[in-house]
Amino acid sequence: AQTVTQSQPEMSVQEAETVTLSCTYDTSENNYYLFWYKQPPSRQMILVIRQEAYKQQNATENRFSVNFQKAAKSFSLKISDSQLGDTAMYFCAFMEAYGQNFVFGPGTRLSVLP
Protein backbone atom coordinates (compact mmCIF):
# COMPACT_ATOMS: atom_id res chain seq x y z
CA ALA A 1 0.00 0.00 0.00
CA GLN A 2 1.12 3.50 -0.72
CA THR A 3 2.11 5.79 2.12
CA VAL A 4 2.82 9.50 2.23
CA THR A 5 5.02 11.10 4.87
CA GLN A 6 5.32 14.74 5.81
CA SER A 7 8.05 15.04 8.40
CA GLN A 8 7.35 18.63 9.42
CA PRO A 9 4.19 18.92 11.54
CA GLU A 10 4.58 22.69 11.84
CA MET A 11 6.61 25.37 10.13
CA SER A 12 6.75 29.12 10.12
CA VAL A 13 8.18 31.66 7.71
CA GLN A 14 8.47 35.40 7.59
CA GLU A 15 6.35 37.23 5.07
CA ALA A 16 8.13 37.60 1.70
CA GLU A 17 10.57 34.79 2.51
CA THR A 18 10.78 31.38 0.87
CA VAL A 19 9.82 28.13 2.55
CA THR A 20 10.03 24.49 1.50
CA LEU A 21 7.67 21.80 2.74
CA SER A 22 8.85 18.20 2.56
CA CYS A 23 6.96 15.15 1.36
CA THR A 24 8.12 11.62 0.70
CA TYR A 25 6.06 8.70 -0.46
CA ASP A 26 6.34 5.00 -0.94
CA THR A 27 4.97 3.15 -3.94
CA SER A 28 5.86 0.35 -6.30
CA GLU A 29 3.93 1.98 -9.13
CA ASN A 30 5.66 3.74 -12.00
CA ASN A 31 2.78 5.93 -13.10
CA TYR A 32 1.01 8.11 -10.60
CA TYR A 33 0.08 11.65 -9.67
CA LEU A 34 1.23 13.80 -6.79
CA PHE A 35 -0.56 16.77 -5.33
CA TRP A 36 -0.25 19.52 -2.78
CA TYR A 37 -3.50 20.68 -1.21
CA LYS A 38 -3.91 23.68 1.03
CA GLN A 39 -6.55 24.14 3.73
CA PRO A 40 -6.71 27.67 5.17
CA PRO A 41 -8.20 28.02 8.66
CA SER A 42 -11.93 27.27 8.65
CA ARG A 43 -12.00 26.97 4.90
CA GLN A 44 -12.10 24.19 2.39
CA MET A 45 -9.19 22.36 0.92
CA ILE A 46 -8.01 23.59 -2.45
CA LEU A 47 -5.54 22.23 -4.94
CA VAL A 48 -2.23 24.08 -5.01
CA ILE A 49 -0.27 22.12 -7.56
CA ARG A 50 -0.11 18.69 -9.18
CA GLN A 51 2.59 16.64 -10.86
CA GLU A 52 2.37 13.68 -13.19
CA ALA A 53 5.10 11.15 -12.42
CA TYR A 54 5.92 10.61 -16.10
CA LYS A 55 6.81 14.28 -16.52
CA GLN A 56 10.38 15.13 -15.63
CA GLN A 57 9.76 18.86 -15.56
CA ASN A 58 8.79 20.18 -12.16
CA ALA A 59 5.33 21.74 -11.97
CA THR A 60 5.03 25.45 -11.23
CA GLU A 61 2.02 27.60 -10.36
CA ASN A 62 2.93 31.23 -9.79
CA ARG A 63 4.74 31.40 -6.43
CA PHE A 64 4.38 27.64 -5.87
CA SER A 65 6.77 25.12 -7.34
CA VAL A 66 7.73 21.54 -6.63
CA ASN A 67 10.97 19.62 -6.57
CA PHE A 68 9.99 16.18 -7.80
CA GLN A 69 12.69 13.53 -7.34
CA LYS A 70 11.17 10.31 -8.63
CA ALA A 71 14.06 8.02 -7.74
CA ALA A 72 14.16 9.36 -4.22
CA LYS A 73 10.33 9.39 -4.02
CA SER A 74 10.40 12.96 -2.84
CA PHE A 75 7.97 15.75 -3.70
CA SER A 76 8.69 18.99 -1.87
CA LEU A 77 6.75 22.23 -2.22
CA LYS A 78 8.50 25.58 -2.40
CA ILE A 79 6.56 28.73 -1.67
CA SER A 80 8.32 31.88 -2.79
CA ASP A 81 7.53 35.39 -1.55
CA SER A 82 5.32 34.00 1.22
CA GLN A 83 2.13 35.92 1.91
CA LEU A 84 -0.08 36.02 5.00
CA GLY A 85 -2.78 34.25 3.01
CA ASP A 86 -0.50 31.24 2.61
CA THR A 87 -1.08 30.40 6.27
CA ALA A 88 -2.78 27.00 6.13
CA MET A 89 -2.46 23.26 6.55
CA TYR A 90 -0.67 21.78 3.58
CA PHE A 91 -1.35 18.18 2.61
CA CYS A 92 0.75 16.14 0.24
CA ALA A 93 -1.26 13.49 -1.62
CA PHE A 94 -0.67 10.57 -3.96
CA MET A 95 -2.93 8.91 -6.49
CA GLU A 96 -2.21 5.91 -8.70
CA ALA A 97 -2.49 6.56 -12.41
CA TYR A 98 -5.64 4.47 -12.62
CA GLY A 99 -6.66 5.00 -9.05
CA GLN A 100 -9.82 6.53 -7.74
CA ASN A 101 -8.86 8.12 -4.46
CA PHE A 102 -6.07 9.99 -2.72
CA VAL A 103 -3.57 8.81 -0.16
CA PHE A 104 -2.74 11.79 2.01
CA GLY A 105 0.12 12.68 4.28
CA PRO A 106 -0.54 13.92 7.83
CA GLY A 107 -0.14 17.57 6.87
CA THR A 108 2.17 20.46 7.68
CA ARG A 109 0.79 23.51 9.44
CA LEU A 110 2.43 26.59 7.92
CA SER A 111 2.26 29.96 9.59
CA VAL A 112 3.36 33.04 7.69
CA LEU A 113 4.46 35.72 10.13
CA PRO A 114 4.16 39.44 9.46
Add this chain to the structure above:
Amino acid sequence: EAGVTQFPSHSVIEKGQTVTLRCDPISGHDNLYWYRRVMGKEIKFLLHFVKESKQDESGMPNNRFLAERTGGTYSTLKVQPAELEDSGVYFCASSQQGLVDTQYFGPGTRLTVL
Protein backbone atom coordinates in the same frame (compact mmCIF):
# COMPACT_ATOMS: atom_id res chain seq x y z
CA GLU B 1 -20.77 27.73 -9.77
CA ALA B 2 -21.40 26.53 -6.24
CA GLY B 3 -18.71 24.39 -4.69
CA VAL B 4 -19.05 21.26 -2.63
CA THR B 5 -21.09 21.96 0.47
CA GLN B 6 -21.35 19.99 3.68
CA PHE B 7 -23.79 20.14 6.55
CA PRO B 8 -23.46 20.57 9.44
CA SER B 9 -20.13 22.33 9.83
CA HIS B 10 -19.87 21.08 13.40
CA SER B 11 -21.62 18.35 15.33
CA VAL B 12 -21.20 17.43 18.97
CA ILE B 13 -22.91 14.27 20.12
CA GLU B 14 -22.63 11.78 22.92
CA LYS B 15 -21.31 8.28 22.56
CA GLY B 16 -24.06 5.97 21.43
CA GLN B 17 -26.04 8.60 19.57
CA THR B 18 -26.61 8.77 15.85
CA VAL B 19 -25.36 11.48 13.53
CA THR B 20 -25.98 12.05 9.83
CA LEU B 21 -23.64 14.13 7.73
CA ARG B 22 -24.66 15.52 4.38
CA CYS B 23 -22.66 16.38 1.29
CA ASP B 24 -23.88 18.22 -1.77
CA PRO B 25 -21.41 17.81 -4.64
CA ILE B 26 -20.87 20.21 -7.47
CA SER B 27 -23.79 19.91 -9.86
CA GLY B 28 -23.12 17.39 -12.60
CA HIS B 29 -20.30 15.62 -10.80
CA ASP B 30 -20.85 11.88 -10.97
CA ASN B 31 -18.03 11.02 -8.57
CA LEU B 32 -18.48 11.66 -4.88
CA TYR B 33 -15.96 10.75 -2.18
CA TRP B 34 -15.91 10.70 1.58
CA TYR B 35 -12.68 11.10 3.53
CA ARG B 36 -11.97 11.42 7.24
CA ARG B 37 -9.21 13.03 9.23
CA VAL B 38 -8.82 11.88 12.80
CA MET B 39 -7.11 14.54 14.89
CA GLY B 40 -3.46 15.00 13.96
CA LYS B 41 -3.41 12.11 11.54
CA GLU B 42 -3.63 11.81 7.81
CA ILE B 43 -6.81 12.17 5.81
CA LYS B 44 -8.08 8.70 4.97
CA PHE B 45 -10.34 7.61 2.17
CA LEU B 46 -13.68 6.15 3.22
CA LEU B 47 -15.65 5.49 0.06
CA HIS B 48 -16.39 6.51 -3.50
CA PHE B 49 -19.74 6.80 -5.29
CA VAL B 50 -20.22 6.89 -9.02
CA LYS B 51 -23.66 8.35 -9.36
CA GLU B 52 -25.76 6.33 -6.90
CA SER B 53 -23.52 3.24 -6.88
CA LYS B 54 -20.76 2.52 -4.41
CA GLN B 55 -17.62 2.10 -6.51
CA ASP B 56 -15.27 1.51 -3.61
CA GLU B 57 -16.08 1.33 0.09
CA SER B 58 -12.84 -0.27 1.20
CA GLY B 59 -12.05 2.56 3.58
CA MET B 60 -15.23 2.32 5.64
CA PRO B 61 -14.06 1.49 9.17
CA ASN B 62 -16.93 -0.75 10.26
CA ASN B 63 -20.63 -1.40 9.91
CA ARG B 64 -21.55 1.52 12.15
CA PHE B 65 -20.99 3.71 9.12
CA LEU B 66 -23.61 3.82 6.36
CA ALA B 67 -23.29 5.98 3.27
CA GLU B 68 -26.02 6.59 0.74
CA ARG B 69 -26.42 8.61 -2.41
CA THR B 70 -29.99 8.22 -3.49
CA GLY B 71 -30.67 9.57 -6.95
CA GLY B 72 -27.01 10.22 -7.54
CA THR B 73 -27.09 13.75 -6.18
CA TYR B 74 -26.35 14.51 -2.53
CA SER B 75 -24.91 11.94 -0.17
CA THR B 76 -25.35 11.19 3.49
CA LEU B 77 -23.00 9.47 5.89
CA LYS B 78 -24.65 8.08 8.99
CA VAL B 79 -22.75 6.96 12.05
CA GLN B 80 -24.80 4.74 14.35
CA PRO B 81 -24.01 4.33 17.18
CA ALA B 82 -21.18 6.85 17.42
CA GLU B 83 -18.04 5.97 19.35
CA LEU B 84 -15.32 8.23 20.76
CA GLU B 85 -12.86 7.23 18.05
CA ASP B 86 -15.24 8.50 15.36
CA SER B 87 -14.35 12.08 16.27
CA GLY B 88 -12.62 13.93 13.48
CA VAL B 89 -13.24 15.97 10.37
CA TYR B 90 -15.25 14.35 7.59
CA PHE B 91 -14.53 15.67 4.13
CA CYS B 92 -16.55 15.21 1.01
CA ALA B 93 -15.18 15.70 -2.49
CA SER B 94 -16.60 15.44 -5.97
CA SER B 95 -15.24 15.19 -9.48
CA GLN B 96 -16.49 14.95 -13.01
CA GLN B 97 -16.83 11.66 -14.82
CA GLY B 98 -13.42 10.47 -15.95
CA LEU B 99 -11.55 13.10 -13.94
CA VAL B 100 -11.05 11.33 -10.64
CA ASP B 101 -7.73 13.10 -10.12
CA THR B 102 -9.40 16.52 -10.09
CA GLN B 103 -11.43 16.42 -6.91
CA TYR B 104 -13.05 19.45 -5.34
CA PHE B 105 -13.34 19.31 -1.59
CA GLY B 106 -15.99 20.59 0.74
CA PRO B 107 -15.15 22.48 3.95
CA GLY B 108 -15.64 19.38 6.09
CA THR B 109 -17.83 18.50 9.04
CA ARG B 110 -16.11 18.45 12.41
CA LEU B 111 -17.61 15.65 14.48
CA THR B 112 -16.98 15.47 18.20
CA VAL B 113 -18.18 12.44 20.12
CA LEU B 114 -18.20 12.91 23.90
